[in-house]
Amino acid sequence: MKCVYVLMLFVIVESKFTNNVSEPEDIxxxxxxxxNHIFLSxxxxxxxxxxxxxxxxxxxxxxxxxTLTLAAGGQQTTAVRELVAGDGGCIDIAxxxxxxxxxxxxxNVNYPSTPCTWQQRSSVRISSAxxxxxxSERARCxxxxxxxxxxxxxxxxxxxRNAPVSSCRTT
Numbered sequence: 001m002k003c004v005y006v007l008m009l010f011v012i013v014e015s016k017f018t019n020n021v022s023e024p025e026d027i028x029x030x031x032x033x034x035x036n037h038i039f040l041s042x043x044x045x046x047x048x049x050x051x052x053x054x055x056x057x058x059x060x061x062x063x064x065x066x067t068l069t070l071a072a073g074g075q076q077t078t079a080v081r082e083l084v085a086g087d088g089g090c091i092d093i094a095x096x097x098x099x100x101x102x103x104x105x106x107x108n109v110n111y112p113s114t115p116c117t118w119q120q121r122s123s124v125r126i127s128s129a130x131x132x133x134x135x136s137e138r139a140r141c142x143x144x145x146x147x148x149x150x151x152x153x154x155x156x157x158x159x160x161r162n163a164p165v166s167s168c169r170t171t
Contacts, residue, residue, distance in 0.1 A: 031059035032109075032116035039107050045070075045126050047099040054090040055107065061085065062113035068093050072103030072126055083109075099128040131158070132165065 041053035053068055064083045068091050069076055079093040103126050109118045137148040153161040 030116070031057075031061070031064075031111050031114055032118040034118075034120075037109065037118055037120070039120050039122070041105055041122060041124065043124055045095045045103070045124055047095055047126050047128055048097040049095055050092045051095055052090050052092050053105070053107070054088065055083075055109065056088040057083065057109070059111075060087065062111060065108075065110040065112070066091060067108040067110070069106040069108075070095065070103055070124075071106065072096060073098045073101050095126060098126050101126050131155070 036057060036059040038056040038058075039053070040055075042051055045051045055066055057064065063085050066081045066083050066089065068079045070078075070093055073096070075096050075098070077094050077096060079091050081089060081091045083089050103124050105122050105124050107120045111117070131154045133152040133154060135150050135152075137150075141147050151165055153163065153165050155161050
């Protein structure tokens with residue numbers, strides 16, 4: 001029983017002298033955390049056009065500067081927008097004419113009132129600026145039977161594309 005009392009005394013004395021418990025961060029006063037931001041962007045961007053990305057901020061006490069950078073194939077495109085206090089916002093960025101490449105979308109939010117910057121990176125793909133619509137003649141197909149398909153090429157805004165389709169492979 002004496003060992004238990006000695007052990008409890010030792011634990012109490014040690015906890016008094018070694019106070020290594022850190023204070024929890026107040027996310028209300030420190031805006032540069034992932035809990036204060038939601039970044040929305042498409043996963044596939046259309047080459048040669050513009051794409052829109054949006055940011056929602058939950059720390060709305062001060063103004064911020066939103067910088068969006070698209071890095072693809074050695075090229076960088078940057079768009080900057082000032083965000084007023086109490087709001088997030090959307091920004092349009094020009095997509096380079098580099099179809100079928102992988103790119104990195106980097107968002108920086110700089111808070112001048114609090115010297116910090118929140119940064120997020122996401123991988124995106126740049127696709128060609130056309131959409132292929134493939135429709136079959138029948139809803140059900142039999143194995144070994146003939147299948148007729150119609151392929152229509154559309155621009156990203158769904159207007160008809162007048163150029164021929166270079167290739168279409170079926171499996």
